Amino acid sequence: MQFPLVHISWALADNAARPACDAFFQDVFGAETVFEMLVTPETEHYGFDREERLMMIGDAMIIPIAPAGGGAQEGSPLGDMLRRSAAPMRWIGLALKTTDLKAADDWFASRGFKRHYDRGMEEHYFLVPRGQVMGMRLEIVKQDMPNEPRIRPDWSPARWRDAHPLGIEGLQAVGISAPSLAEARELFAGKLEWPEIAARGEGDAHLAAFAMGDTVLEALEGAEGSPVADHARDVKGIYHLVFKVKDAASAASYLRGKGLTLIGDVSARFAIAPGEAQGRLIWFTETTPGGYPEVGSKLGEVAGG
Template identity: 25%
Template structure:
């Protein structure tokens, strides 16, 4: 029996976009994101930013020069949500634990480990010991209740990462065994999705597929066109009607699915989808 991988917390979600300024504007204007820092990486050929929405960190990357490593990512993985970054106490021990569970892991010189997303049914994982600014609760002016009590969207709790997968139950069972947690079943009838997930302290991961088996609904189209990968981030809000009114007032484009879910149009076609819902 292999020891489970201990995940300390969600470090950040990594996002690749062409429209750097437009993406950050959406994060700020729609979600009240706090931009913690911006920087350029000459070696990667990228413009980067780290933002905080509630308790969720989002790192945004865009190519600054053609032919650089980040521009190459666009060729390999395309736009949108790229990976989930988990904070662990020891990358070396975490990588060993992953390998003991049968996952392929590549360690880098900057003390990070990358898990092959094919082994995780489309969930790309990055393991790091780094404690990002998103987890410094002494940030000047940081108020834990801003997004729930003051921001018009009324964001509650942690984020859910939805991953489209060919075998959601098998995918969630593998993740649950890896981290020593229970898997749960979920049905999202309003978006014709069903699957299984695993909850952590500050986020959840759900592997979902089409309830109808069709390639014409959200999960079916995503799986057929891009394969197993992160489909969207889902934020829970207190009052969906109030959130909808806020989005309409800001001229934010979205699709509505029943009375339970709003799916915001990505800044880039095929890019980062964000769902808001009042269904926990």
């Protein structure tokens, strides 16, 4: 069963930090806001416990989330989760799209996954807690996100490729740190039935790539003492994102012009130093590894849930 990617989310411990985080993506990536949830006097009666901005970067939706309203108080389930999850190199997880929530629930149940339903949201989504997916929470959603642009027949991510200096063509992969590739294969190719499409060395790690809906999940097993191995032991979950760009040298020149420090190899794969990228590792490459599909969201093909 294939589930197109809806969004990638991570947590901020303090809502005061969210504007700077959002501004980073708007300034550096040309992120486009499609919706912002705010706690205001007009929305207070809804009981919101967070604030968040839904931002598009090419065909990918990124959502930094911070506790607010009732979530700012200790003891709030959502607020406490966000505070626990807010740390450098830590992400919440992925949301994946389904048009039939009951069938998706049955599919995950048949593979031994426990599902969690937030009260009142039983018809809209369920969660597969992060402890079952190597520290990456999965949210299986039926409803479309507010103002979802990718379901519109006239929507195109081409402006990020053609008009923005980064030249982003699309999201190529999401990386996750794994205790071992054997465990990753058992989980992703086995239980989740995401076909393995590539395997290679990547820096100080071994990598196995799996076809996950309309993007790629890269599982990395790091050498002992490496950042990847430390992440798999201490942080867990999503380790990086990879964006495909039209011209790597031009993208690197633009980022350096912003005063950002780059790591990696521009001719292969390079990133903004995580300390200058909101504590997350985001790679860029102009190459498509063997076996990988061309980038491009398929969300519009399963719209209207």
